[in-house]
Amino acid sequence: MPPRFTPARVRADRRYRTLDKYRFIVGFLILPLAFYAVFVISPFFQAIYYSFTDWAGGATANFVGFDNxxxxxxxxxxxxxxxxxxxxxxxxxxxxxxxxxxxxxxxxxxxxxxxxxxxxxxxxxxxxxxxxxxxxxxxxxxxxxxxxxxxxxxxxxxxxxxxxxxxxxxxxxxxxxxxxxxxxxxxxxxxxxxxxxxxxxxxxxxxxxxxxxxxxxxxxxxxxxxxxxxxxxxxxxxxxxxxxxxxxxxxxxxxxxxxxxxxxxxxxxxxxxxxxxxxxxxxxxxxxxxxxxxxxxxxxxxxxxxxxxxxxxxx
Structure with a gap:
């Protein structure tokens, strides 16, 4: 009967526990990070985009390059x-x-x-x-x-x-x-x-x-x-x-x-x-x-x- 705890099985068990740990971390943080990306990070990129336009508050914003x-x-x-x-x-x-x-x-x-x-x-x-x-x-x-x-x-x-x-x-x-x-x-x-x-x-x-x-x-x-x-x-x-x-x-x-x-x-x-x-x-x-x-x-x-x-x- 082969030994219960072989080196290969120990390594596989460690990988599984590591993967399980990261799954828990990702599952715990994915919703807060999604909110942060939508409400904090996204406005930064929008602001950078609008800084290259002639936007005056209307529905259109024409790209003007570095004019501003x-x-x-x-x-x-x-x-x-x-x-x-x-x-x-x-x-x-x-x-x-x-x-x-x-x-x-x-x-x-x-x-x-x-x-x-x-x-x-x-x-x-x-x-x-x-x-x-x-x-x-x-x-x-x-x-x-x-x-x-x-x-x-x-x-x-x-x-x-x-x-x-x-x-x-x-x-x-x-x-x-x-x-x-x-x-x-x-x-x-x-x-x-x-x-x-x-x-x-x-x-x-x-x-x-x-x-x-x-x-x-x-x-x-x-x-x-x-x-x-x-x-x-x-x-x-x-x-x-x-x-x-x-x-x-x-x-x-x-x-x-x-x-x-x-x-x-x-x-x-x-x-x-x-x-x-x-x-x-x-x-x-x-x-x-x-x-x-x-x-x-x-x-x-x-x-x-x-x-x-x-x-x-x-x-």
């Missing part, structure tokens, strides 16, 4: 909007992530050393998390309306506060006049609205770091600064890089904040310029602008992934 992109290349208003969007893309993530990391570190490890604890947060750290996260529960449109009133040159809270403390000479038309002031005001609002999310995100990442690592650093005589730059930041770097990408995409958008809060003659970002072209019925040209925004987002993501790549530290 040539028009875009010679459009000074488009390049002005791109310049503003790129400034937001560069500076807003840096400010937002820096504040998020600082506040998260203070909440997680910035308090006084307590007996039996290598690191501890400041007193009331849980309350601070709620306060920092509060803007995340508000809609971005509501945030823009509120800050529009804060920046108002007539009855705004900011100018009123400056006047009350004897700094009336610093009162400005924050949104209605100078481009730089409008850009600064927009950056401040975007950073304020998103910093709470990163405080919670980075706090969770820092809280996952084993306390033994901090204890070893303290035994070696490392201060707070050295502990942060040599222990905390390297261990949460993957989270920081992911947050950098996400915040950059949010800054590149900035549609609702600029459209609602800032007058169009002062500041205009590329998504707002795209919306105006749609409103005028230039759907093909607006779609081409959207494709350029997609390319900018992907290029930014690849750059951050490239320059932020480091060897993964396991603990």
């Amino acid at each position: 992109y040539v028009k875009m290349w010679n459009d000074e208003k488009f390049w002005s909007s791109v310049q503003t969007s790129l400034l937001l893309l560069v500076f807003v993530p840096v400010v937002t992530l820096a504040l998020g990391i600082f506040f998260a570190y203070m909440i997680t490890a910035g308090g006084r050393h307590r007996r039996g604890e290598a690191v501890s947060g400041v007193v009331g750290s849980s309350f601070y998390k709620v306060v920092y996260f509060f803007p995340q529960v508000l809609s971005i449109a509501l945030i823009a309306v509120v800050w529009q009133q804060v920046y108002s040159s007539r009855s705004g809270l900011l100018n009123g506060l400056l006047g009350e403390v004897g700094l009336g000479s610093l009162e400005q038309r924050w949104l209605g006049g100078d481009y730089k002031l409008g850009l600064f005001a927009t950056m401040a609002v975007i950073a304020w609205s998103f910093v709470g999310f990163y405080v919670v995100l980075f706090s969770a990442a820092m809280g996952a770091i084993p306390k033994d690592i901090y204890e070893a650093a303290l035994l070696d005589g490392a201060g707070r600064g050295a502990t942060f730059f040599r222990v905390t930041l390297p261990l949460i770097w993957d989270t920081v890089r992911t947050g950098w990408i996400y915040m950059g995409i949010q800054a590149l958008d900035a549609f609702a904040v600029v459209l609602i809060m800032v007058p169009g003659h002062v500041l205009k970002v590329t998504p707002v310029y795209l919306y105006e072209r749609f409103r005028e019925g230039q759907f093909g040209y607006a779609t081409a602008i959207g494709v350029v925004l997609l390319v900018l987002s992907m290029a930014f993501t690849l750059i951050v992934m490239r320059i932020g790549r480091r060897e993964t530290i396991e603990y």
Whole structure:
């Protein structure tokens, strides 16, 4: 009688189990992937197609080649909007992530050393998390309306506060006049609205770091600064890089904040310029602008992934 478990039979059994496993995976994912392909991937290809047409919203869309992109290349208003969007893309993530990391570190490890604890947060750290996260529960449109009133040159809270403390000479038309002031005001609002999310995100990442690592650093005589730059930041770097990408995409958008809060003659970002072209019925040209925004987002993501790549530290 031949042996029950021969090498050939074992290999056949392994192949069968592997095939059965992949059947289960495909059967489980096929419906979600189909929905994703229809409602997410398909619109991307449709947008790329319409960017090469003169579509004006009707039933016909004539193929015009690269005419929309040539028009875009010679459009000074488009390049002005791109310049503003790129400034937001560069500076807003840096400010937002820096504040998020600082506040998260203070909440997680910035308090006084307590007996039996290598690191501890400041007193009331849980309350601070709620306060920092509060803007995340508000809609971005509501945030823009509120800050529009804060920046108002007539009855705004900011100018009123400056006047009350004897700094009336610093009162400005924050949104209605100078481009730089409008850009600064927009950056401040975007950073304020998103910093709470990163405080919670980075706090969770820092809280996952084993306390033994901090204890070893303290035994070696490392201060707070050295502990942060040599222990905390390297261990949460993957989270920081992911947050950098996400915040950059949010800054590149900035549609609702600029459209609602800032007058169009002062500041205009590329998504707002795209919306105006749609409103005028230039759907093909607006779609081409959207494709350029997609390319900018992907290029930014690849750059951050490239320059932020480091060897993964396991603990």
